[in-house]
Amino acid sequence: MRSLKRQVAARDHGCCYVCGGDGADELEHKVPVSQGGAKRDLNNLGLIHSEPCHREKTAREAAAGARRAREDR
Numbered sequence: 001m002r003s004l005k006r007q008v009a010a011r012d013h014g015c016c017y018v019c020g021g022d023g024a025d026e027l028e029h030k031v032p033v034s035q036g037g038a039k040r041d042l043n044n045l046g047l048i049h050s051e052p053c054h055r056e057k058t059a060r061e062a063a064a065g066a067r068r069a070r071e072d073r
């Protein structure tokens with residue numbers, strides 16, 4: 001995982017793929033693995049700020065998941 005993060009950091013120059021700012025400190029799946037995203041595909045990996053970008057993305061995904069769950073019923 002560490003080497004994947006290095007590769008993504010080099011490709012994206014340390015920029016967060018959500019807000020475009022630099023200094024992103026976490027590696028994150030753009031499409032969650034739980035939603036069919038590729039786990040070790042660099043194209044599905046991006047750097048993200050743990051705060052606030054990752055937290056907000058997780059909240060959005062949780063809300064989307066809740067919507068889908070309601071629609072499935």
Ligand SMILES: [Zn+2]
Nearest residue numbers: 016019049053
């Ligand atoms: Zn960010």
